[in-house]
Amino acid sequence: MKRHLISAADLTRDDALLILDTAEELSRIADRPIKKLPTLRGRTVVNLFFEDSTRTRISFEAAAKRLSADVINFSAKGSSVSKGESLKDTALTLEAMGADGVVIRHNASGAPHRLAGWVRGSVVNAGDGTHEHPTQALLDAYTMRRRLGDLDGRRVTIVGDILHSRVARSNVLLLNTLGADVTLVAPPTLFPVAVDTWPCEVAYDFDAVLPKSDVVMMLRVQQERMSDAFFPTVREYSRRYGLDARRLSALPEHAIVMHPGPMNRGVEIAAEVADSPRSTIVEQVANGVTVRMAVLYLLLGGSEPAIGGAARDGGDAARDGGDVSRGGAIRDRGDVSRGGDAIRNGGDASRREDA
Amino acid sequence: MSAASVPAHGSSPDSDVSHKTVLEAPDIRRALTRIAHEILERTKGGRDIVLLGIPTRGVTLAARLAARIAEVEGEPIPQGSLDVTMYRDDLRLRPARALGRTELPPEGVDDRVVVLVDDVLYSGRTVRAALDALNDLGRPRAVQLATLVDRGHRELPIRADYVGKNLPTSAREKVKVLLAEIDGRDAVVLEVPK
Numbered sequence: 140m141k142r143h144l145i146s147a148a149d150l151t152r153d154d155a156l157l158i159l160d161t162a163e164e165l166s167r168i169a170d171r172p173i174k175k176l177p178t179l180r181g182r183t184v185v186n187l188f189f190e191d192s193t194r195t196r197i198s199f200e201a202a203a204k205r206l207s208a209d210v211i212n213f214s215a216k217g218s219s220v221s222k223g224e225s226l227k228d229t230a231l232t233l234e235a236m237g238a239d240g241v242v243i244r245h246n247a248s249g250a251p252h253r254l255a256g257w258v259r260g261s262v263v264n265a266g267d268g269t270h271e272h273p274t275q276a277l278l279d280a281y282t283m284r285r286r287l288g289d290l291d292g293r294r295v296t297i298v299g300d301i302l303h304s305r306v307a308r309s310n311v312l313l314l315n316t317l318g319a320d321v322t323l324v325a326p327p328t329l330f331p332v333a334v335d336t337w338p339c340e341v342a343y344d345f346d347a348v349l350p351k352s353d354v355v356m357m358l359r360v361q362q363e364r365m366s367d368a369f370f371p372t373v374r375e376y377s378r379r380y381g382l383d384a385r386r387l388s389a390l391p392e393h394a395i396v397m398h399p400g401p402m403n404r405g406v407e408i409a410a411e412v413a414d415s416p417r418s419t420i421v422e423q424v425a426n427g428v429t430v431r432m433a434v435l436y437l438l439l440g441g442s443e444p445a446i447g448g449a450a451r452d453g454g455d456a457a458r459d460g461g462d463v464s465r466g467g468a469i470r471d472r473g474d475v476s477r478g479g480d481a482i483r484n485g486g487d488a489s490r491r492e493d494a
Numbered sequence: 495m496s497a498a499s500v501p502a503h504g505s506s507p508d509s510d511v512s513h514k515t516v517l518e519a520p521d522i523r524r525a526l527t528r529i530a531h532e533i534l535e536r537t538k539g540g541r542d543i544v545l546l547g548i549p550t551r552g553v554t555l556a557a558r559l560a561a562r563i564a565e566v567e568g569e570p571i572p573q574g575s576l577d578v579t580m581y582r583d584d585l586r587l588r589p590a591r592a593l594g595r596t597e598l599p600p601e602g603v604d605d606r607v608v609v610l611v612d613d614v615l616y617s618g619r620t621v622r623a624a625l626d627a628l629n630d631l632g633r634p635r636a637v638q639l640a641t642l643v644d645r646g647h648r649e650l651p652i653r654a655d656y657v658g659k660n661l662p663t664s665a666r667e668k669v670k671v672l673l674a675e676i677d678g679r680d681a682v683v684l685e686v687p688k
């Protein structure tokens with residue numbers, strides 16, 4: 140059975156803990172003179188990036204290389220995609236080249252799910268539209284566990300543009316699996332429609348939640364979208380939902396501040412907060428490589444993957460992936476039906492968070 | 495070849511396997527004491543040695559050997575653990591498995607005499623993986639191998655420098671090493687399928 144990592148919901152508690160424990164052991168090789176393991180020698184990992192990314196692509200590339208896999212980087216710019224090639228034809232090309240693992244980032248929610256039905260290798264979702272970004276959630280959980288210990292019963296507050304955030308969705312699902320209590324905080328306009336079906340609390344008053352938080356995760360507000368009327372002004376947003384020094388001091392002593400990056404200093408997070416010792420922002424980037432090594436090892440290292448969910452048939456795609464056909468990038472859109480009870484992703488897939 | 499973990503009680507309710515205890519706790523104690531003395535003899539008083547156990551039970555055995563050597567010499571000796579999972583040649587034959595811990599003493603392994611410690615020596619493939627793993631960590635002056643049980647059936651040109659007990663077995667049999675720290679009691683058990 141071929142397995143993939145498409146949604147944080149694919150992971151059972153045991154899967155998630157296995158990834159975090161494996162990452163813990165792998166973090167030690169960063170201190171060694173030879174930062175390389177022979178484990179994936181002769182295996183090929185393709186980084187398929189249809190959307191711009193620095194952090195995530197470099198992180199996956201470093202992870203695959205540290206495990207001795209051959210890495211092929213593909214970006215939509217400068218490829219046949221700009222000549223009009225469909226995702227499916229691109230997938231068949233990869234298949235012909237014998238990719239053992241495909242890491243995909245796409246601006247359409249559900250693209251990794253479709254890809255999983257077309258290729259034999261394991262598919263790892265590196266961010267699809269406004270849907271999910273499971274490895275980001277894993278590295279966030281790993282960072283929290285390193286700073287705070289066991290996540291059971293920990294209170295995590297995620298603040299900002301929940302509506303367009305794949306990071307928020309993956310984090311809610313994974314943290315719930317790991318036993319943490321998640322509270323989402325945002326202006327009412329920045330919540331997805333069906334947020335009440337998510338396994339978390341919803342709040343509008345940031346200050347009231349602060350003293351009860353072990354972790355505060357700030358999400359980026361995309362200034363390029365400020366013309367949309369999600370909130371009156373950046374200053375007002377910042378005043379009500381930004382993390383400044385005053386709010387930092389309202390947090391419990393042990394609480395940490397996270398941000399998946401890229402951040403807008405002075406909007407959702409003040410510069411002095413981002414640079415404070417309680418911020419894990421730089422740590423998160425370093426932990427990203429380790430966690431992605433663990434994921435690649437567990438998916439590709441053995442005779443069969445040790446984690447992740449099996450590819451489901453097309454019928455589930457609508458529920459799982461949200462509005463694929465709206466993203467417009469998948470050409471054979473007839474394949475993806477839109478389920479009536481789909482979890483609404485709440486927005487046009489092209490407006491996504493960049494983390 | 496590391497022995498898989500078994501329940502602390504010696505005989506399983508499983509009736510198509512018979513269990514024979516080959517070494518009891520005092521036998522294991524004596525074997526480790528002898529190995530400790532042999533290591534001291536061969537390395538001229540344990541100069542520059544580092545004991546590295548292969549998880550899981552090799553680490554426990556390395557700790558016991560280190561304690562015995564310290565008793566005799568009056569000085570603690572560096573010890574650690576060396577996980578070989580990522581270096582195994584049979585990774586692709588089984589699902590990916592959880593990793594053990596690699597922890598080197600602060601002295602490192604460069605220019606030292608590394609004594610690898612494992613519970614059972616069988617095909618020799620674990621030791622081959624350990625040599626590869628060691629190669630990525632530094633350059634020891636020499637590498638030696640200590641094992642509690644040598645059960646034969648080598649598939650690679652590898653031999654142990656220190657052996658607790660040579661145990662002729664057939665390939666159908668299984669050798670299980672139980673240690674008090676992990677399994678609640680000390681014993682080496684031979685499982686013979688009927």
